[in-house]
Each structure stands twice: as C-alpha cells, then as structure tokens.
Amino acid sequence: MSTITRVRVHDVRFPTSRTLDGSDAMNKDGDYSAAYVVLGTDAAGPDGEPLTGYGFTFTIGRGNDLCVEAARQRALPLVGRDVDEALDDLGAVYRELAADSQLRWLGPEKGVVHLAMAAVMNALWDMAARRAGKPLWRMLVDMTPEQLVDVADLRYLSDALTREEALAILRAAEPTRAMRIADLEARGGYPCYTTSAGWLGYSDDKLRRLLAEAIDEGYRHVKLKVGADLAEDVRRLTIAREVIGWDAALMIDANQVWDVPQAIMWMEHLAPFRPLWIEEPTSPDDVLGHAAIRRAVAPVGVASGEHGMNRVLFKQMFQAQALDFCQLDSARLASVNEILAVYLMAAKFGVPVCPHAGGVGLCELVQHLSILDYIAISTSLENRVTEFVDHLHEHFTDPCVVVDGHYTLPTAPGYSARMHPDSVAAFSYPDGAEWRS
Amino acid sequence: MSTITRVRVHDVRFPTSRTLDGSDAMNKDGDYSAAYVVLGTDAAGPDGEPLTGYGFTFTIGRGNDLCVEAARQRALPLVGRDVDEALDDLGAVYRELAADSQLRWLGPEKGVVHLAMAAVMNALWDMAARRAGKPLWRMLVDMTPEQLVDVADLRYLSDALTREEALAILRAAEPTRAMRIADLEARGGYPCYTTSAGWLGYSDDKLRRLLAEAIDEGYRHVKLKVGADLAEDVRRLTIAREVIGWDAALMIDANQVWDVPQAIMWMEHLAPFRPLWIEEPTSPDDVLGHAAIRRAVAPVGVASGEHGMNRVLFKQMFQAQALDFCQLDSARLASVNEILAVYLMAAKFGVPVCPHAGGVGLCELVQHLSILDYIAISTSLENRVTEFVDHLHEHFTDPCVVVDGHYTLPTAPGYSARMHPDSVAAFSYPDGAEWRS
Known part of the structure; x- marks a missing residue:
C-alpha cells in the first residue's frame, strides 16, 4: 500500500x-x-x-x-x-x-x-x-458517463439538472467521442482567442502593434479591456476596428466596474463597434443584473464567470437566462468535480462555455476542460473559443502550446499544472530571489 | 493630532x-x-x-x-x-x-x-x-439622513435603490425618531426570540425543559433546528407544540441541508405544525431557489441571511421576492456601511429584517442594528423579532441584557463589542489556558 x-x-x-x-x-x-x-x-x-x-x-x-x-x-x-x-x-x-x-x-x-x-x-x-x-483530458474522456456523474458535485442543483439528465447528456455524446478527438487533431487543437493585446495600461502604439500581431498569428478573436473612461474606450475601440477590420470578432471586458443602469448606458455607446460580448459588466454575484443587462444590450452578448464563485451561482445564471457565454474559472470553481457540474448545466441550457484563462497557469488547465467539453459533453465548437494570454508559460514543465489560434492537444501525463522547481524557488514570496532583489 | x-x-x-x-x-x-x-x-x-x-x-x-x-x-x-x-x-x-x-x-x-x-x-x-x-445605536440615530446615506455602501444597488430613494426613506422617518425611542423605552426594549432551546443535539427531555423555560421567561417565539431526519423532526415539533401551545410562534431552521425540491417535499410534512418561517431551506446563495420554495410553502414564510454574503445577494433576494424575513448577519456583512444598505433596501421592498444572532457576540451587535432600524429606517416592529441565544455573554464587558423577551436599550458607549481581557487570554487559540488544558 x-x-x-x-x-x-x-x-x-x-x-x-x-x-x-x-x-x-x-x-x-x-x-x-x-x-x-x-x-x-x-x-x-x-x-x-x-x-x-x-x-x-x-x-x-x-x-x-x-x-x-x-x-x-x-x-x-x-x-x-x-x-x-x-x-x-x-x-x-x-x-x-x-x-x-x-x-x-x-x-x-x-x-x-x-x-x-x-x-x-x-x-x-x-x-x-x-x-x-x-493527460487529464484523455483520462476524463476515457471515463464512462456513470463515472463522470459520480465525481460531479450535483448538490443544490436538482431543480435545474437531475442526475438522470446529466447521465443522458454524457450518454448521448459517448458513441461519437472518438470522432471528435480525431476532429480536434485534424484542426490543430481547440480554438482560442487572445487578451494579450488589450490591457488597459498599454499605450495606443503598443495596442495597435499587438492587435496587428494577433491577427498575423491567426487569431480571429481579440479582447480589449474597457470601463475606466468612456471617451477612451471609444478611441481604443476605433483603433481596434481599424487594425482588425470588421470580420474578426472583438470582445470587450469591463471587469465589474459598472452598476446595472450604468452598464446599459455605457454599452449604448460601445455597441456600434459590434462587440461579440461585453464581459463582467457588473458585480459577478448579480444574476438578475446580468439578465437585465443582457435583455438591454442584445445583440451584443453578455459573458461572465471568472469570478463565478460556485455552481449555485452558475445554476441561477442559466435559469435566469443571464449569460450568452459562460466563462467558468478552473482555479475558482472546486476543480473537475464542480466544473463538470457547470459544463453539464451549460449543455442542458444551451449556453456555450468559453473558459476564463490567463493569470498564471490557467491556460494550462483550461485547455483540458475545453477539450473534454467538446469530446464528451456539449459536442459542439459553435460560439466556443477559449481565452489565451501569452504570459508566464515558461514557468510550467508542460506549458500549453498555441499554434494558429488553437490550443494543441496536451500529450504529457497530468493536468499540466507542474511548475519548474527553479521558478517556484525564485518567485516564492517573500524570500525568493526575485522578491529579495 | x-x-x-x-x-x-x-x-x-x-x-x-x-x-x-x-x-x-x-x-x-x-x-x-x-x-x-x-x-x-x-x-x-x-x-x-x-x-x-x-x-x-x-x-x-x-x-x-x-x-x-x-x-x-x-x-x-x-x-x-x-x-x-x-x-x-x-x-x-x-x-x-x-x-x-x-x-x-x-x-x-x-x-x-x-x-x-x-x-x-x-x-x-x-x-x-x-x-x-x-452607544452605537444612539450615535447612528443622531446622524442626519445625508450622513447615513454617505456612509452606506450603495455600489451595485442603483437598479434596486437609488441614493435619492434611500434619502427619502430616512427623511420620512426623521421627524418621529424621538417618539420611537420613547416607545422602545416604554416597552422595555426590542422584541427577541430564543434559539437556545432547539439545538439538534439536545435530548427530548432537555428540549421539553428548555421550551417550557422559554415560555416562562416571556418569549412568544421559539426556534427549533430541523433537517437531519424527517421522522425526528415530526417528533420534536410535536413535543414543541405540546409545550408551547399554538399561540406562541414556532420557527424552524434547516441550515442549508436541502436541495430545492427536497425542501418543498419536506415542508409538506412540517407545515401542519404551522411554523412562522422555514429558515435556510437550501444554499444561501440560491436566490431563485428561495423564491421557488417561498411560492411553494406559503403561508409558511421563508427566512434566510445569516450566510448572506453581501448586499448584492440581498438585493436579488428582494428583487426576486424570495424572502419573507431578512436575517442579515452583523459579522458577515461589512459592518454598518453595508448593513445600512441592506436595511434601506428591505424597507423599500417591505421585507422585515430579523437579524441573525447567537454565536459569540452577535447578540451584542445586532441589538444596536434592530433599534436603529425601528427608530430611523423601517419605523415598524411588525413581524420583526431579533434572535437571542443565551451563550457566552459573560465574556463581554457590556453584555446585552434581555428581560421578558426584549433586548433592553444599550447605554454604554460603543458597539458592545469589547471582550474581557481575561476571556481573550484564556480562550486564545491554541495557547490560552482553556486550550492548553
């Protein structure tokens, strides 16, 4: 033993x-x-x-x-x-x-x-x-529907998703799993978009250069931060559409700065730039607020989830038809157990999941989840694109690999979560070499 | 300085x-x-x-x-x-x-x-x-409506309560504040109920004795814990009605153990005991779940709030008509600043606030809040009763005083939050004398 x-x-x-x-x-x-x-x-x-x-x-x-x-x-x-x-x-x-x-x-x-x-x-x-x-995604898609449902945390969800419904979703996808694995391999992986261009602190020149690079690298979706100043936002979105044109998708992200009426007012001014979605328009806890914003800003979509605290919040987001895009977070929800439950509810309610990533290591984790979703749960890539931010991957022993706007399928055993021991030592707070200097 | x-x-x-x-x-x-x-x-x-x-x-x-x-x-x-x-x-x-x-x-x-x-x-x-x-309540009721609104945290609330609405509520109550102070003094304080009798771990004999004592002490409301076992609950509620009769109010508390459909089913069996409310029937995060339960179990009321994480949750509880009784917690919400916002929303939506108390020191705090609500915000005692649990008050330098089912008005300066230095030392974890032994 x-x-x-x-x-x-x-x-x-x-x-x-x-x-x-x-x-x-x-x-x-x-x-x-x-x-x-x-x-x-x-x-x-x-x-x-x-x-x-x-x-x-x-x-x-x-x-x-x-x-x-x-x-x-x-x-x-x-x-x-x-x-x-x-x-x-x-x-x-x-x-x-x-x-x-x-x-x-x-x-x-x-x-x-x-x-x-x-x-x-x-x-x-x-x-x-x-x-x-x-690799984790492979281990999960090799599990039976019963095994997957047994590890999922369905507590407090039965008014929205019963165990039987969860099983039915997984069973419907099971016979064709291999086909979708082959499809992902043929496509070069799971589609992603980049946020690396659009941080609020960047200058116009840096913004313009990074957006042009993103398009050159094969991305069809880019995301910009908004919400600090309306005139600034209009100016930066004008630059963005000049650089990427009107065929590529543009997403915008307000990071929770608005009250509900303010979000609706602000979006009247940003809607002409035809964003695919407005992300985190208000408090991440506000299910009914997101639903109200969604009704007001359509056809612009509403996206939220990186601060979605648990499956009970997502259940209500789905029940209230508050989201066009679910952006669950792989390090805020309680790992595969709770994330499976959110994916299963999203599948039942027909909401695409486009996970939050970036930060440190989130890209490494979410690639496994998006691949699992396509192969074994939603069986769809429609309206689905996973975040990618090109930061800090060098600290991982099995970093994600993005080519032509796709996460290539991980092959190494594990959840791609291991950091280089040297990185852990150097960046340990407050005593690592990088912090002492 | x-x-x-x-x-x-x-x-x-x-x-x-x-x-x-x-x-x-x-x-x-x-x-x-x-x-x-x-x-x-x-x-x-x-x-x-x-x-x-x-x-x-x-x-x-x-x-x-x-x-x-x-x-x-x-x-x-x-x-x-x-x-x-x-x-x-x-x-x-x-x-x-x-x-x-x-x-x-x-x-x-x-x-x-x-x-x-x-x-x-x-x-x-x-x-x-x-x-x-x-005392804190007195300091607060000596503040103007403008001063109170200025300290309240109204962020993310403007779709439910504007600053102007908040001011209007406070201004309407202002001219008659003194009258209600006199009224509380005449009544002997703010009405409360006791949970001390009903903990789940107590034997039938202890339950029966404590319930009888509560009625003798002047309480017109008692609360029992339920939710672990349906047959047990029926047996204990039968005892409770035998002891307290049908005129006193009986509240029950499930402490979040049920899914939504399970709560509705369980309450079909407990409704014959005519509880005033079922408290925390499911996840405290589940606004829509509480609303569904409330529709199903009426005329039994639904109460929740001791785990209500912030004002955004309470806003939605009010908007969705999910609660008959709001049980905000004085140590979970971010003090007077956030609590004021919840009281003001409750007043606008007509929901009585019956704060959660017990624990250690919560009774000491909430008495100030309930008194403030009556004098300066809701102006009502209807359907309002504040929790009291007779534990651990001896550790405070200005403990709450309950007589005949009422919190008497605190008179000492402060928020009644100070513990005896000896208690702090003895119960400090893990090195205090009470933990070393």
Missing part, C-alpha cells in the same frame, strides 16, 4: 504589476500569483519518480498567503491516505473535504476556502492523471 | 462543540470563535483611558486563523491615520479598504476577506461610538 505522505503549499508570486500586464478597470496592479500545492506520495509514478500531484489556485497578490494556509488546512486530512483508494474515488474525497463544517462556515463554498479547495482538488486530479499516464 | 497606533487581532475560540451547543443539521460540532480586532490609538477616550476600537467577525472554529490574518492585512493601512479624520468619514475609510484590488480578487466581497472587512469596520464603528460617548 502506498500513501500520501506530504503536503507542501508554496506562495508563488510574479511581479506583473511592474509592467502593467493584466491591468484593467478594476485591477490596476495585480501581481499574478499561485497558491501552489504539491502532494507527495511514496508510490512509484509511471516515470520511476515518486508519484506527485501538482495543483494551484490563482490570485493577484496580497492574500495569496491566506489561500496557501487554507489549502494546507484543506489538504492535511489527505496525509496518510491510501493513494489508490483516494484516486479511485475522487468524488468521495471531494465530498469529505467539502463537508468540513468549520471551514464551510467561512464561505460556504466561496472565497478563500473555496479557492483552497480548487487548489487541493486540482492537485489530486493532476496526480490521478499522472498515475494513469495520460 | 492623535493617530491609530496599533492593530492587534486575536484568535479567540470557545470549545462549544464539547456540549453540542449550536448543533444543527449542517454544523454538528462548531467551536464558536471570533477573529477579534483591537485598534489602539494615542487619543484620550471619554473615560480617560486611551481611545480604543473593538470589533470581530464570527466563525465556528477551524479557519478562524485565516480571518485573523485577513483582518490584520485589512487593518494595516489604518496604522498612522489621524483618528478624527478616519472616524469623521467612515464611508471614505470603508471605500478605501474595500478598493484593495488584490484582496478583492479573493472574493470579491465574500468569504474570508469580507468577514475580515466586517471585523475591522466593526472595530472602527465601535471606536467612533466610544469617541462620541454614546
């Missing part, structure tokens, strides 16, 4: 605020950070090294230490567990960790303790895929 | 799980705890001692340390501030602390970082009332 022997959680922070990478109307100076979980075992991995699981949640700096400590507390009950028993039933492990009523009080299922749950479960899913010798 | 000189945050935990005080269907073994903030200054207080502010948020044990550290980080920007400048504009201080975009990412406005915001702002409001030499 092999056991989980060790939990280490690292406070890793990248000083991105120095260059205004990632700047938007709400988040002016984030330091992209990870509460990075390493679960050690005394089991032999497929490569002869000890089997290990790597996972993280994403933050933008201060308070990353809170997630580190919360993840440590979440993971401690795992130490001493039988590796195979845990990995063979990640639904049971998830339910057990989620049932800690004292930690639950601090959410429930939201904020720091839920981000910590994401980090720990991400590490367990990574470990499971490494044990299987498969 | 006097300045805020010092932030101390204490991890205070009471081992309530040893006696099953506070046990319910979701929270079987809570250790009632406080992340307890002490803000020191070099200003002279009215009593000659240095002016100090005391505040806290409430948790049930593990993870209280996360709130302690988050509160410390939230409060650090206050050190070195001019005391009068800060206390003269607590709206500005609130907005500044809330605008920390890096900490905001961890919510936003929910979970650990929001509980920490509550603790810190509670300490500032306590300090402001001590400086004024008044």
Whole structure:
C-alpha cells in the first residue's frame, strides 16, 4: 500500500504589476500569483519518480498567503491516505473535504476556502492523471458517463439538472467521442482567442502593434479591456476596428466596474463597434443584473464567470437566462468535480462555455476542460473559443502550446499544472530571489 | 493630532462543540470563535483611558486563523491615520479598504476577506461610538439622513435603490425618531426570540425543559433546528407544540441541508405544525431557489441571511421576492456601511429584517442594528423579532441584557463589542489556558 505522505503549499508570486500586464478597470496592479500545492506520495509514478500531484489556485497578490494556509488546512486530512483508494474515488474525497463544517462556515463554498479547495482538488486530479499516464483530458474522456456523474458535485442543483439528465447528456455524446478527438487533431487543437493585446495600461502604439500581431498569428478573436473612461474606450475601440477590420470578432471586458443602469448606458455607446460580448459588466454575484443587462444590450452578448464563485451561482445564471457565454474559472470553481457540474448545466441550457484563462497557469488547465467539453459533453465548437494570454508559460514543465489560434492537444501525463522547481524557488514570496532583489 | 497606533487581532475560540451547543443539521460540532480586532490609538477616550476600537467577525472554529490574518492585512493601512479624520468619514475609510484590488480578487466581497472587512469596520464603528460617548445605536440615530446615506455602501444597488430613494426613506422617518425611542423605552426594549432551546443535539427531555423555560421567561417565539431526519423532526415539533401551545410562534431552521425540491417535499410534512418561517431551506446563495420554495410553502414564510454574503445577494433576494424575513448577519456583512444598505433596501421592498444572532457576540451587535432600524429606517416592529441565544455573554464587558423577551436599550458607549481581557487570554487559540488544558 502506498500513501500520501506530504503536503507542501508554496506562495508563488510574479511581479506583473511592474509592467502593467493584466491591468484593467478594476485591477490596476495585480501581481499574478499561485497558491501552489504539491502532494507527495511514496508510490512509484509511471516515470520511476515518486508519484506527485501538482495543483494551484490563482490570485493577484496580497492574500495569496491566506489561500496557501487554507489549502494546507484543506489538504492535511489527505496525509496518510491510501493513494489508490483516494484516486479511485475522487468524488468521495471531494465530498469529505467539502463537508468540513468549520471551514464551510467561512464561505460556504466561496472565497478563500473555496479557492483552497480548487487548489487541493486540482492537485489530486493532476496526480490521478499522472498515475494513469495520460493527460487529464484523455483520462476524463476515457471515463464512462456513470463515472463522470459520480465525481460531479450535483448538490443544490436538482431543480435545474437531475442526475438522470446529466447521465443522458454524457450518454448521448459517448458513441461519437472518438470522432471528435480525431476532429480536434485534424484542426490543430481547440480554438482560442487572445487578451494579450488589450490591457488597459498599454499605450495606443503598443495596442495597435499587438492587435496587428494577433491577427498575423491567426487569431480571429481579440479582447480589449474597457470601463475606466468612456471617451477612451471609444478611441481604443476605433483603433481596434481599424487594425482588425470588421470580420474578426472583438470582445470587450469591463471587469465589474459598472452598476446595472450604468452598464446599459455605457454599452449604448460601445455597441456600434459590434462587440461579440461585453464581459463582467457588473458585480459577478448579480444574476438578475446580468439578465437585465443582457435583455438591454442584445445583440451584443453578455459573458461572465471568472469570478463565478460556485455552481449555485452558475445554476441561477442559466435559469435566469443571464449569460450568452459562460466563462467558468478552473482555479475558482472546486476543480473537475464542480466544473463538470457547470459544463453539464451549460449543455442542458444551451449556453456555450468559453473558459476564463490567463493569470498564471490557467491556460494550462483550461485547455483540458475545453477539450473534454467538446469530446464528451456539449459536442459542439459553435460560439466556443477559449481565452489565451501569452504570459508566464515558461514557468510550467508542460506549458500549453498555441499554434494558429488553437490550443494543441496536451500529450504529457497530468493536468499540466507542474511548475519548474527553479521558478517556484525564485518567485516564492517573500524570500525568493526575485522578491529579495 | 492623535493617530491609530496599533492593530492587534486575536484568535479567540470557545470549545462549544464539547456540549453540542449550536448543533444543527449542517454544523454538528462548531467551536464558536471570533477573529477579534483591537485598534489602539494615542487619543484620550471619554473615560480617560486611551481611545480604543473593538470589533470581530464570527466563525465556528477551524479557519478562524485565516480571518485573523485577513483582518490584520485589512487593518494595516489604518496604522498612522489621524483618528478624527478616519472616524469623521467612515464611508471614505470603508471605500478605501474595500478598493484593495488584490484582496478583492479573493472574493470579491465574500468569504474570508469580507468577514475580515466586517471585523475591522466593526472595530472602527465601535471606536467612533466610544469617541462620541454614546452607544452605537444612539450615535447612528443622531446622524442626519445625508450622513447615513454617505456612509452606506450603495455600489451595485442603483437598479434596486437609488441614493435619492434611500434619502427619502430616512427623511420620512426623521421627524418621529424621538417618539420611537420613547416607545422602545416604554416597552422595555426590542422584541427577541430564543434559539437556545432547539439545538439538534439536545435530548427530548432537555428540549421539553428548555421550551417550557422559554415560555416562562416571556418569549412568544421559539426556534427549533430541523433537517437531519424527517421522522425526528415530526417528533420534536410535536413535543414543541405540546409545550408551547399554538399561540406562541414556532420557527424552524434547516441550515442549508436541502436541495430545492427536497425542501418543498419536506415542508409538506412540517407545515401542519404551522411554523412562522422555514429558515435556510437550501444554499444561501440560491436566490431563485428561495423564491421557488417561498411560492411553494406559503403561508409558511421563508427566512434566510445569516450566510448572506453581501448586499448584492440581498438585493436579488428582494428583487426576486424570495424572502419573507431578512436575517442579515452583523459579522458577515461589512459592518454598518453595508448593513445600512441592506436595511434601506428591505424597507423599500417591505421585507422585515430579523437579524441573525447567537454565536459569540452577535447578540451584542445586532441589538444596536434592530433599534436603529425601528427608530430611523423601517419605523415598524411588525413581524420583526431579533434572535437571542443565551451563550457566552459573560465574556463581554457590556453584555446585552434581555428581560421578558426584549433586548433592553444599550447605554454604554460603543458597539458592545469589547471582550474581557481575561476571556481573550484564556480562550486564545491554541495557547490560552482553556486550550492548553
């Protein structure tokens, strides 16, 4: 019998605020950070090294230490567990960790303790895929509909999605899974768009140059940040349409800065630029507000989800017809267990999922999820495009590879969540070399 | 000039799980705890001692340390501030602390970082009332409608409550404030109900005895925990009606254990006991779920709010007509600034607020809020009754005083939030005497 022997959680922070990478109307100076979980075992991995699981949640700096400590507390009950028993039933492990009523009080299922749950479960899913010798997406599409539903967290969802409905969605897709794997391979992967051009802190010249580069690199979708100043937004969107033309899709993102009536007013002025969507027009908690905005700004779509705190919020977003695009976050929702539930609801309600990415490592995770969605859940690429931001990939041992606007299919075992040990050491906060200097 | 000189945050935990005080269907073994903030200054207080502010948020044990550290980080920007400048504009201080975009990412406005915001702002409001030499409720009802609206956090609410509407509510109540103060004094305080009888872990004999005592003590409302086992619930509610009769009001509380269809089914069996309300029938995040349950279980009322994460959730609860009773929590919402906004929305939508209390110190806080509501906001006592649980008051220097089912009006300066230094020392976790033994 092999056991989980060790939990280490690292406070890793990248000083991105120095260059205004990632700047938007709400988040002016984030330091992209990870509460990075390493679960050690005394089991032999497929490569002869000890089997290990790597996972993280994403933050933008201060308070990353809170997630580190919360993840440590979440993971401690795992130490001493039988590796195979845990990995063979990640639904049971998830339910057990989620049932800690004292930690639950601090959410429930939201904020720091839920981000910590994401980090720990991400590490367990990574470990499971490494044990299987498969990339996570492949391990998941090799599971039966029953196995997938058993690990999904369907609590509080039965008024919107029953277990039987979830099974029916997965069973309908099952016979044709192989066809869609072949299709993705033929296309060169899963389609993505880039946000790298459009940060609010960039100059007009840099904006113009980055947009032109994005089109040259094969992207058909680009995204710009808006919401700080209306005249500025009009000017920058004018530049954007000059550079990318009117055939490429333009998305805009307000990062929660508006009240509901203000969002509707502002969008009257930005609608002439024909954005595909307005992202995070108001508080991410405001289901009814998003629904009201959506009714007012159509045919511009409404997108939200990177701050979608849990599956209960997404359930209501679907029930209220509040979203045209669901942008779930792989490090805010509690890993595959909760994300599966959101994908299944999205499929039932016919809402395309275009996951949030960027930050640090989110692209590495979401490629697996988008691929899973196409192969085994929604079976569609229509209106689906996954975010890609070209930052910080060099710190991962199995970085995502984007070619011609597509995430190529990951092939290495795991959830692509492992960072280079040198990066972890150098960017550890506050004692790593990059922070001491 | 006097300045805020010092932030101390204490991890205070009471081992309530040893006696099953506070046990319910979701929270079987809570250790009632406080992340307890002490803000020191070099200003002279009215009593000659240095002016100090005391505040806290409430948790049930593990993870209280996360709130302690988050509160410390939230409060650090206050050190070195001019005391009068800060206390003269607590709206500005609130907005500044809330605008920390890096900490905001961890919510936003929910979970650990929001509980920490509550603790810190509670300490500032306590300090402001001590400086004024008044109990908090009195300081608040001595403020003008404009001053109250200026400190209220109305962000994201303008589709439900404009600043002008908020002012109109407060102005309508202003001329008759003195009359209602006199009315409360004549009645012996603000009406309350007791939960002390109904914890799930208590035996039938203890339940019967405590219910009889409650009626003898003058309570006209009692509350029981339900939701773990339907046959048990029927048996315990039968006992309750035998003891209290059919004239006293009986409330029941499921503490979030049900899915929406399950709540509706379960309540078909409990409705014959004519409960005034079913509290927390499902996930506290589920606005549309509460609305569906409310439509199904009427005339039984639906109550929720102790886990209501922020004002945006309550806005939607009101917009969706999801609640008959709003049970906001004084240590989960971000203190007076956010609580005022919820009371003002409740007044506009005609929903009575019956605050959650119990835990440790929540009764001490909410008495001030209920009194404020009656005098300056809703102007009504109809369908309003504030929770009271007779636990842990001995640890406070100005404990609430309940006589004949009423909170008597606090008279000491402050927000009644100060604990005895000996209690803080003895119950500090993990090194206090009570935890070492």
